[in-house]
Amino acid sequence: MSGRRTGAELVIVGGGVVGLAIAREVRRAGMDVVLLEKGRVGREASWAAAGMLSPLGEALEPGPFLEFGLKSLRLWTSFAPTLEEETGVELEFRRCGKLRLAFSEDEKDRLGNRLRWAHRRGVPARWLDGPEVRKAEPAVASDPRGGLLLEEDYRVDNRALGEALVRSARDSGVEAQEGREVTELRVQGGRAVGVGLADGSRLDAEAVVVAAGAWSGSLEGLPGSVPVHPARGQMVALQPSAIPSDRVLEWEEGYLVPRDDGRVLAGATEERVGYQRAVTAGGIRDVLASAVRLAPELAGAPVVELWSGLRPATPDGLPVLGAHPEVENVFLATGHFRNGILLTPVTGEAMGKLICETESSGIPEEFAPGRLARTAMDEVTSS
Ligand SMILES: Cc1cc2nc3c(=O)[nH]c(=O)nc-3n(C[C@H](O)[C@H](O)[C@H](O)COP(=O)(O)OP(=O)(O)OC[C@H]3O[C@@H](n4cnc5c(N)ncnc54)[C@H](O)[C@@H]3O)c2cc1C
Known part of the structure; x- marks a missing residue:
């Protein structure tokens, strides 16, 4: 240098x-x-990121953000293998799918709406009702009203x-x-x-x-x-004896992302605290409480890492x-x-x-x- x-x-x-x-x-x-x-x-x-690649999961409405995200996901399918070949670095780029769960009628309505515009746009997405979710994801506790299944979602190892x-x-x-x-x-x-x-x-x-x-x-x-302002996100990595799902599971309060090595990443807070990067007791409590409510078997999983990062947010x-x-x-x-x-x-x-x-x-x-x-x-x- x-x-x-x-x-x-x-x-x-x-x-x-x-x-x-x-x-x-x-x-x-x-x-x-x-x-x-x-x-x-x-x-x-x-x-600090979780590595989810989820254009439909993240777009709040049809429009330029969704289109840009879909274009990027299409590029990812050649970008990842090219980068791996160039560098020898394994990116863990996996088409794992995501299930976005609804535990309230309001959330069910919101996801139903998203499903309709996804179909209009031709993006593959499917609704699972409560019993179908329980069958597909036995580790999920409580009573989901249903879930939006995004089979074309990927994950990658962002580090x-x-x-x-x-x-x-x-x-x-x-x-x-x-x-x-x-x-x-x-x-x-x-x-x-x-x-x-x-x-x-x-x-x-x-x-x-x-x-x-x-x-x-x-x-x-x-x-x-x-x-641009910072939006802090706090995350936890767990090493359970068995991962709750091969898919990314997401709900109103958080998400679980599986990794190839058997870790599960639980995230994330979204906080306006300026440039403070500390991992806090309250932040980690909220992430873990929500993750364990969703998948109670995670309660016994060792915590292997805690971290936070500052997302670049705009108005x-x-x-x-x-x-x-x-x-x-x-x-x-x-x-x-x-x-x-x-x-x-x-x-x-x-x-x-x-x-x-x-x-x-x-x-x-x-x-x-x-x-x-x-x-x-x-x-x-x-x-
Ligand atoms: C908890 C969490 C979970 C996330 N999960 C996901 C996810 O699942 N999927 C997804 O797509 N995105 C996710 N994100 C968002 C994603 O991480 C960010 O959008 C992305 O990393 C932004 O990249 P960047 O290069 O703009 O910023 P950064 O990675 O922050 O890079 C900016 C760089 O600029 C450097 N820098 C700053 N100021 C200066 C300066 N004055 N001089 C020199 N260098 C400087 C910094 O040191 C830093 O390295 C997540 C983020 C967080 C925090």
Whole structure:
């Protein structure tokens, strides 16, 4: 690692899955790329995630988010084997399916509604009534009113994903530097000319990508604000003698994700506590209580790991992808909230096209960085 360079064609701020996927893509298109990571690559939200790939499970309505997620899932089916072959890292990419359980009439109605628009969109999904759920998932206690079965959902080992991406990016020539905190974007005459770092050094750049996850709004120097805030998620890994289900089980309060090594990941809280990353007694109590209510056999399972991460959340729940509205050679790629692992391939591909100007990026205009500022402005002018 040099750390002595004075400039690069493209500087990427942030080495989570988003920054790494973009770095890999633009490098392949021939750009000279330096990625700057304040800690270790892939060790923040991308490390903390549960690895569910569930476009329909996560979309609240039909629209651009669902379409982007479905596109990414399609890409995943070639992205995962390619990355594994390139790097030798096993990603545990499995078509495990997800069962989203309903324990109340309200939740049943909501899921029934989702099933209808899934069918209209042609996305495979099926309703199981209460007795069918009990037969399919004997470990589930209490009395589910039914469940939405998403057989096309996948899971992946997100920690392995970070490792594979950095290996692939480095092998293709990306210079990924760790322990390099960017504090400032240097903007002159409406264009970025580089970045300033916490150690006082500078790096010149012809363009800059901000992919700093929940910290994307913390950089000095950019006009306006990047409206991303941290949403803490706390998780627990259990090592039961038998996993409750091969599928991901999800309900209103949480989820259980099986892993190949027999662990079960139970998640997750969603908290607005700023940048506090602590694992708390109350958070873990809530996650475990809910998991054990769902699958009582888990009560005897050893706890093997506790952790938390900060999701990059936005006011409207959509990612922020595209050129900065005022500084055209700054690109924002953040706000992936609960779905950055799902959206890794499509984000890398789309941002690569945008930055390299090879072809239309396919990024929905609903994700444009300027939209949130516009919304705030509209509210001011209409009041
Ligand atoms: C508990 C939990 C469960 C989740 N489960 C899922 C799931 O099942 N499926 C799914 O798709 N998604 C899931 N997510 C969401 C997913 O993890 C995120 O959307 C995704 O990891 C965001 O990636 P990122 O690269 O934007 O952010 P991060 O992984 O946080 O990476 C940002 C990087 O930028 C670096 N950085 C920040 N500021 C600077 C700076 N000034 N200078 C240099 N570097 C900087 C950070 O150190 C960090 O490494 C989950 C998240 C959490 C917390």
